Amino acid sequence: MALRTKSRFFLDFIKLAGPFWQSENKNTIIGFSVALVVLTILQIAISVVITMWSAALFDALDQQSMTKFFTQAGLIVLIFIANMAVTASHVMVKRRLQLDWRGWLTNKLIGQWMHNGRHYLITHIPGKHDNPDGRIAEDIRISTELAIDLTHSLLYCVLLLISFTEILWDLSGTITLNLFLVEIPIAGHLVWLSIIYAACASTLGWWIGRPLSKATDDRQTVEANFRFGLVKARENSMAIALIHGERHENPHFHALFGDIITVWHQQTNAWAKILLFSSGYSVLSMAFPILVSAPRYILGNISLGALMQSAQAFQHMVSALSWPVDNMGRVAEWRASVERVLGLNEVLVQLEEEIAKPDPHRILIKKNEQSILRFDKLCLSRLDGIVCIEGLDEEINAGERILLAGNPYTGNKLFKAMARLWPWGEGTIELPDDDPMFFMPPRPYLPTGSLRMAICYPSESEAFNQEALESALERVGLTDLIPQLDETGDWEKNLEREQQQRLGMVRLLLHRPKWIMMQEAFNSLNPEDEVEMIRMIMREFPDSTLLTITKQPAVRALHKRQIILI
Structure with a gap:
């Protein structure tokens, strides 16, 4: 995936996540932000006090x-307590801000x-938006947490730079540089050395670390692909086991993990180069200021305390100036x-x-003021432009029983168009006003939780009383599930396909819609039971409209007319 320019990147991120501060x-939120800034200033103040x-x-x-020694020993206790209080408060405020921002985004x-089927529609849109679950669960966490971490550390380094530049300037004094016959006085030489030192290190570090950004992005992508493949196999484990598909899945997983290994090595090489540089850089940063200032101490120009304070101030300045190098990997991960x-x-x-x-x-989807479902010059097409339905002109009145015969794939597309899940095509669909449509797919969705909640979905479990639930379960032949109504489980795995389809019938009996769209909703049942389910629908809902897609010949005779879909 090509990374956008830096200016556009920051503008896009601010446009997306910035409104959090105006929510x-x-x-x-502003109170916590101000508190974080104040605590950061206090952290700098403590760092200055420690050098003094x-x-x-x-x-x-x-x-x-000994007198001065015991005085300093007493002072360190006060500094110790203050530092603990500021650090603990800072962590609590920062983590609260991170959590709130992550929750908002x-x-x-x-x-x-999860708005009007957009989660389904984007699967048909080309582009880099794979694994939306991983992007929401993991990438939002990293984006918000690291944004606050990096902003805080940058603010800390800026304040550190401001605070210690003056200290290091005063401690540096003025040295004289002899160039043949010319003597050049240099004030604040340690400040200039720290700037040159950090600038050289940052430039070199940036050049070494450039490959890390792409390697990090590639790794997140292949990790998400591997995780998605495992989840998909888990969700379809029974289907895989029945047809012995393991011989296909194993090589597929090995290939996905092979992508991880390839990208892992790329990221390892990038990290190795950065760590090779940064490890030597950190050691040199510790020794360099003492080596530079030591001659002045040996010559008696400064005290031992001034030497150590100079070294600490130099390290703080270099640390502040080295923010790009120190955070290069985290910036790459964040971006x-x-x-x-x-x-x-x-x-x-x-x-x-x-x-x-x-x-x-x-x-075009619109509603009419009558209880009529109308298709006007309707054409349905696939994303590649191939037409599935062309010139469909039909009018379906309330209470009709219509069989959608012909190609079930086309009927599936028609149902999706009616549910606003397939906008590709031409023509108009007029829906009956204020009459919600109840779609019954081949496999009803059963969310994880109590069986009662799964049956009542998408309504709340409190919407139907115990008597109504028990009556519906008895009528569809699921009396054995009544004791399990308040048990929690993964019902898509715990129940057989036939039981799941019967639960779809229970939902229908509970919600009692006026328009029923049924797509092979009972194809796991034996032919006699499937016919009985359709008969039950017609008895229970004499005034409701029924559109049926089925391959069962015996069911077709129960419908008054057919619409042939090619």
Whole structure:
């Protein structure tokens, strides 16, 4: 995936995540943000105090003064307590801000993704938006947590730089550089050395670490693909076992993990180069300021305390100036995750705009004031342009029993178009006003939780009383499930396919819709039971409209007319 330019990247991220600071809880959010800044300033203040304490301690040791030594020993206790209080408070405030931001952005993306079937429609849109679950669960976490971590550390380094530049400048004094017959006085030489030192290191470190960004993004992609493959196999384990598909799945998993190994080696090589550089850089940063300042101490120009304070101030300045080098890997990880979140958001926004704009090659869905379902010059096409249905003109009145005969694949597309899940095509679908449609797919969705909740879905479990549930279960032949109503489980795995389809009938009996769209909803039942289920629907819902897709010949005779779909 090609990374966008830096200016566009930051603008896109701010546009997506920035409104968090103007959300409904903005007063609390701003309060925590201000508290984080104040605590950061206090952290800097403690760092300055520690360098001053260090100078006083080493001067006391150099002077062999027990009084001054015990004074500094007492002061370190106060510094110790203050540092603990500030650090603990800082962690709590920062983590609260990270969690709130992650929660806000997660709710925003889930709201876009789980809106009017958009989670289904984006699977048909080309682009880099694979594994939306991983992008929402993992990449949003990384994007928000690291954004606050990196911003805080950058602010800390800027304040550190401001605070210690003056200290190091005063400690440096003025040295004279002899160039043949010319003497050049240099004030604050340690400041200039720290800037040159950090600039050279940052430039070299940036050049060495450039491959890490792409390697990090590639790794997140292949890890998500591997995780998705495992989840898909778990969700379809019975189907795989029945046809002995393991011989296909194993090589597939090995191939997916092979991609991880390839990218892992790429990322390892990139990290190795960075760590090779940074490990030597950290050792040199510790020794360099003492080696530079030691001649002035040996010549008696500064005290031991001033030498140690100079070394600490130099290290703080170099540390602040080295922020790009120290955080290069985290910035790469953060940017890769943000790119993935932006990619999902962009395709969702693009999808909304695509559906909203007038287009001659989009199906128009509107409602009429009558209890009539009407197809006017309806054409359904696939994404590649191949037409599935052409010129469908039909009018279905309330209470009719219609069999959609012919190609079941085309009937499936027609149901999706009626549910606003397939906008590709032309013509108009007029839906009956205020009459919700109840779609019965071959496999009803049963969410994990109590059986009662799974049966009542998408309504709340409190919407139907115990008597209604027991009566519906008895009528469809699932009396044995009544004692399990309040048990929790993964019902898509715990129940046989036939039981699941019978639960779909239970839902229908509970919700009692006026328009029923049934797509091979009982194809796992034996022919006699399937016919009986259809008869039950017709008895229970004499005034409801029924559109049926089925391959069972005996069911066809129960319908008054057919619509042939090619």
